[in-house]
Amino acid sequence: MTGIVITVVIVGGLALLLKWRRPAWYWLAFGALIASVRVLVTYGSVMDACNLTVSASRFRIMVARWFKKAMPPSRVPRIRRLRITRTGLVLRIRMRPGQDAFEYAAASDRLRHSFGMRQVTAREVRSGTVELAMTGYDILKRVQMPAKVDDGLLKVAVAMADDGSVAFRDYRRTPHALTLGATQSGKSVYQRRLVTALAPQPVALVGIDCKQGVELAPLARRLSALATTPEEALGLLEALVERMEGIYQVIRREQRISADIPDAEITADIWGLPEKIRPVPVVLTIDEVAELALVATRAEEKRRNRIVTALVRLAQLGRAAGIYLDIYGQRFGSELGDGITMLRAQLSGRTAHRVNDESSAKMAFGDINPDAVFAAIQIATGQPGTAITADATGSWSRIRTPHTTLRQAVNACNRHAHLTPHLPELADFRPALDLAPGKAAPAIESVTEAA
Template identity: 70%
Template sequence: MTGSLVTLLLVVVTALILRWRRPACYWMTFGVTLAALRVAVRYASVMDACGLTVPPARWRLSLARMTNRPVPESRVPRILRLRPTRTGLVLRIKLRPGQDAFDVASATDRLRHSFGMYGVTSRELRSGIVELRMTGYDVLRRVQMPAETGPAPMRIPVALREDGSVHYRDYRAVPHGLTLGATESGKSVYQRNLVAGLAAHDVALVGIDCKQGVELFPLARRFSALADNPDTALELLEALVQHMEDVYQLIRSAQRITVDVPDADIAAGIWDLPADIRPTPVVVLVDEVAELALFATKDEEKRRDRIVTALVRLAQLGRAAGIYLEICGQRFGSELGKGITMLRAQLTGRTAHRVNDESSANMAFGDIAPDAVLAAIQIPTDVPGIAVSGDSTGGWTRIRAPHTSLRQAVNICNRHADRTPDVPALAAFRPAVAPLASATAPLTKAAPTTA
């Protein structure tokens, strides 16, 4: 008997320590079973308390009245599936007639409290089917990306969402993106994760880093073109515009629009072309867009207008040519001059890290997801990397990228340096890098011995 009590005590102490120090391990060992039991036992009473029930059908009431039986209880949404995950539970339910997905979304905070979970989010999969994703702990406090994230062309896992799912940067679905964030907000780490994820794909990386290249030039071995000042950036962007026009000429020559060609074989973009003639897609990363838009003299103003015009043209026409923009900055508003708001309107994917004022958050989400503005300005300063991500659909979510040091990003880019494509139009902007040191070479120079 004493041995059983000692064993039980050890199990309880282990569970408490894991819950405090390693919440992910606690969830996989103890939490997932306890949470599934709570949901199964409390489901009917919780749904009734949250107002997510419907009265019984009239024929059931009539039958109970005729047979002198008790009045049947209200009906709750039917459980289709309860699936455990590495971060929580996924509960899929079928709504009863008369219920709406908005009712479930409005009750998520009450469901979180009633089921004893850390967070609950809902989304409607199709008419009448709602999925509740429940997290058992704060998944954004210590981000752990899953080992397998389902690789796909131009679809990069860059962060973890607050519901425990992976946040992807899918360039084929959302061609252009805008990333805002104040100093020390985690914007650079997000960008490193993006470059590290793209490094393993067959894509040409083009970087514009007007901070003298301190952010992107360490990753130069994986870049096909780099610019570290506005003058070079202008030449590089205009070369990209010419490359885009050449790609469109290639697409036109390969369209083969004849009567006997099926509709699915008619090319309207590079992804419709055969693989043997398909141009390499290009991702353009601009580290600080304000440095391209600011000017102090008339000559700089002319240069600025040409830069913004080139960016707008790439944003409007680049998708079909396989050119994707990733614009980063601390602010991105109309004070940067004409054409900036036109460029921002083309950037569908929006990500905002911690910002210094509400107007900066409005620049990211004011025109697409007003609810996300409040979430962006509430990001605390002591958790760098937390961000709010949204798109033109109006939906948004909190995300956090795993911490990736500059050394880790450099190592990944060096490992995939052989994937760097040679784009003839960008050959003049290819960074000059020294060959990699041999693995057998000493890392430090030996000091001479003295007698």
């Protein structure tokens, strides 16, 4: 008997230690089984308490009245499948007639309390079926990315979402994005994570950092071009516009639309071009957009107007030419001058870290989802890297980027420096580096000479 008690005490102590130090291990070892039993046992009563049941059919009620029996109970939605994941549970439910997925989404907070889970998110899988993704522990407290993710060219895993899924930055799906955040909110870590993930890919990285390059200059070995002043930024942006126009000429020459050309070979962007003549895609990172828009003299105002015009053109037309924008800033409102709201409308991907006021959150999500605005202003000061991300569909989620130091980003860029393409249009803005012999970047032909 004493041995059993000692064993129980040891196992209980181990469980508590794991729950404190390694919540993911605790979940897989103990929490998943306990939570599964709790959900299955309390499922019917929880559904009834959350008003997610429907009354019995008229036929059953009529039969009960005929034979003077007790009224049949309300019908509970059927469980189709309960699956354990590394972060929680996934409960697939067959809805009853008259229900919709919105009812489950509205009751997600009540379900979280009733089931004793950390987070519950509802989404409609198909007509009549809803899926509850339940998180067993605080995933965002200590972010650990999965060993294997479904990434690819221009699709990188950037953070973990609070529902246990991986948040991706997919440039081909969402070409341009805006990232806002106050000082020390984790905005720079988010930026480093993206650059680190893009460094091994066959893409050209271009940077504009008007803080004299303190953020992007250390990554220069992997950058095809870098501007550190507003004057250099103007020249770089206009050179990108020139490159974009040249790529459109290449696409136009390769279309050759006629009756005998298969539909699959007709293209309006670079991804339909033959690989041998396809221009290398470009990812432009602008570290602090306000430095490009603030002016003090009339001459600076003329320069600013040209910069904003070039940015708007790239945002409107750059996707088909393989030019993608990542714009960062603390604020991005109309106070930055004419054309800013037009530019913001083209940035369909939105991410907001901790902001200092509600108006900054509205700049990111006011035209997408009011709930995302409320969630953004609730991010605490002691949670750097936590952010709200949303897109043009209106859906949003809470994410947190794994901590990426500047040294880690520099090491990744130096390790893949040999992949840095040379773009003739941007040759004047290539960072001056002392490359080791035999490590020179490969030359890429000008788009105007391609095809």
